[in-house]
Amino acid sequence: MAIEHAILVSLLERPGSGYELARRFERSIGYFWTATHQQIYRVLKRMENDGWVEALVVPQHGRPDKKQYSVADLGRAALTSWLHDPIEPETVRHDLAVKIRGAAFDDPSALIREVERHRQAHADRLAHYLAGEERDFGRRTDSGPYGPDDAERELQHAVLRGGIAYERMMIAWLDDVLATLHRFRDDHFRDDRFRADAPSADPSSADRAAR
Amino acid sequence: MAIEHAILVSLLERPGSGYELARRFERSIGYFWTATHQQIYRVLKRMENDGWVEALVVPQHGRPDKKQYSVADLGRAALTSWLHDPIEPETVRHDLAVKIRGAAFDDPSALIREVERHRQAHADRLAHYLAGEERDFGRRTDSGPYGPDDAERELQHAVLRGGIAYERMMIAWLDDVLATLHRFRDDHFRDDRFRADAPSADPSSADRAAR
DNA sequence: TCCTGCTATGCAACTTGTTGCATAAGCAAG
DNA sequence: CTTGCTTATGCAACAAGTTGCATAGCAGGA
Numbered sequence: 001m002a003i004e005h006a007i008l009v010s011l012l013e014r015p016g017s018g019y020e021l022a023r024r025f026e027r028s029i030g031y032f033w034t035a036t037h038q039q040i041y042r043v044l045k046r047m048e049n050d051g052w053v054e055a056l057v058v059p060q061h062g063r064p065d066k067k068q069y070s071v072a073d074l075g076r077a078a079l080t081s082w083l084h085d086p087i088e089p090e091t092v093r094h095d096l097a098v099k100i101r102g103a104a105f106d107d108p109s110a111l112i113r114e115v116e117r118h119r120q121a122h123a124d125r126l127a128h129y130l131a132g133e134e135r136d137f138g139r140r141t142d143s144g145p146y147g148p149d150d151a152e153r154e155l156q157h158a159v160l161r162g163g164i165a166y167e168r169m170m171i172a173w174l175d176d177v178l179a180t181l182h183r184f185r186d187d188h189f190r191d192d193r194f195r196a197d198a199p200s201a202d203p204s205s206a207d208r209a210a211r
Numbered sequence: 212m213a214i215e216h217a218i219l220v221s222l223l224e225r226p227g228s229g230y231e232l233a234r235r236f237e238r239s240i241g242y243f244w245t246a247t248h249q250q251i252y253r254v255l256k257r258m259e260n261d262g263w264v265e266a267l268v269v270p271q272h273g274r275p276d277k278k279q280y281s282v283a284d285l286g287r288a289a290l291t292s293w294l295h296d297p298i299e300p301e302t303v304r305h306d307l308a309v310k311i312r313g314a315a316f317d318d319p320s321a322l323i324r325e326v327e328r329h330r331q332a333h334a335d336r337l338a339h340y341l342a343g344e345e346r347d348f349g350r351r352t353d354s355g356p357y358g359p360d361d362a363e364r365e366l367q368h369a370v371l372r373g374g375i376a377y378e379r380m381m382i383a384w385l386d387d388v389l390a391t392l393h394r395f396r397d398d399h400f401r402d403d404r405f406r407a408d409a410p411s412a413d414p415s416s417a418d419r420a421a422r
Numbered sequence: 423t424c425c426t427g428c429t430a431t432g433c434a435a436c437t438t439g440t441t442g443c444a445t446a447a448g449c450a451a452g
Numbered sequence: 453c454t455t456g457c458t459t460a461t462g463c464a465a466c467a468a469g470t471t472g473c474a475t476a477g478c479a480g481g482a
């Protein structure tokens with residue numbers, strides 16, 4: 001009961017086909033809301049039946065026709081209603097945190113590579129965000145008073161800043177976790193049950209995406 | 212295909228009934244992995260059939276019997292296997308971020324209260340985490356070398372530090388978002404379509420959970 | 423005394439989300 | 453000229469998660 005709203009917002013920002021939406025859900029929007037193309041097509045069809053969106057069939061050169069969706073009045077009303085609804089439970093699922101706690105019942109140092117991989121993924125995403133920020137919000141061209149068109153831009157930037165803050169936090173925390181895991185392996189933790197077989201180099205504070 | 216692992220970790224840390232697990236999923240573990248009691252009971256039953264956990268029926272005074280679950284060898288093996296599996300897609304869903312971007316197509320200042328509510332929830336959770344940290348990890352009693360029993364404790368602390376970092380980041384970001392929303396309302400953003408009717412006081416940097 | 427809330431477990435129905443597969447045409451590389 | 457990638461949409465089956473309800477006894481307050 002919420003993917004609809006993510007789609008509405010995306011279509012209000014720019015109309016597009018199901019396929020284009022699916023690609024957006026792999027990039028910008030997808031970083032704080034995931035959805036596969038199957039789900040998008042299904043929900044889009046339901047939204048069309050409910051009159052939330054309107055489809056315009058665009059014939060194309062050779063390729064199959066695409067349906068260009070845009071938000072109808074009913075959809076806009078539904079979004080407004082949702083925006084004013086105070087609900088929001090905030091459900092989180094961090095596999096990695098489960099793994100870290102679970103590592104206590106296995107060889108903790110076996111998790112080092114996994115955590116490093118995740119750290120790398122977050123560093124990559126951070127770099128991507130920062131590049132996007134520079135590109136889209138580099139310098140304010142007009143520093144005059146805000147108009148209604150600036151709201152979209154400003155709010156997108158605010159969400160992007162959230163993504164940047166999140167990735168920075170994750171990188172710092174994963175460095176913390178890595179330090180903890182290394183401490184077990186290197187100095188103190190010795191247990192017959194486990195043995196560290198691959199002494200990987202310490203990556204402590206090697207790189208750190210700055211700005 | 213992952214709630215099983217959260218349950219295994221929780222049961223390894225301490226055996227318990229389905230009900231107790233459900234309560235843990237409202238507290239400690241629940242902050243990075245949500246699950247309702249229905250889900251837990253169902254999964255627990257499947258895990259018992261698969262030989263991952265063993266149930267010991269404990270008769271109680273008057274109340275219905277409870278089943279004390281503990282992890283069996285097969286379950287431990289399953290956990291180990293999962294821990295060594297390098298998968299991890301990291302799927303995130305932030306309703307609030309969708310709302311913030313959606314606010315561009317409604318009155319942005321109408322979202323202020325909602326964001327404030329979320330900020331409060333994160334501040335509360337942070338306070339709860341910090342209290343738990345002080346209670347459980349206040350001062351190291353033994354500063355000697357690590358034994359295998361310390362791994363559990365240390366890794367739980369590392370995960371808790373992640374939760375603390377997350378809440379701090381969220382509070383800072385929501386303050387950022389609030390500042391953006393206030394800018395629209397107070398000074399620059401004037402649009403016939405919307406009007407701010409309730410001039411709520413500016414909560415900028417009123418409180419800030421420190422440490 | 424009745425009403426609410428807590429412990430404790432569970433079924434049934436429903437909604438969401440995932441995975442596998444199918445179609446179909448163009449375009450580029452080998 | 454065949455193989456694989458990209459655009460573009462969709463069905464069907466399955467897995468996971470949510471919601472509503474039911475049971476049942478005991479404890480504490482109105």
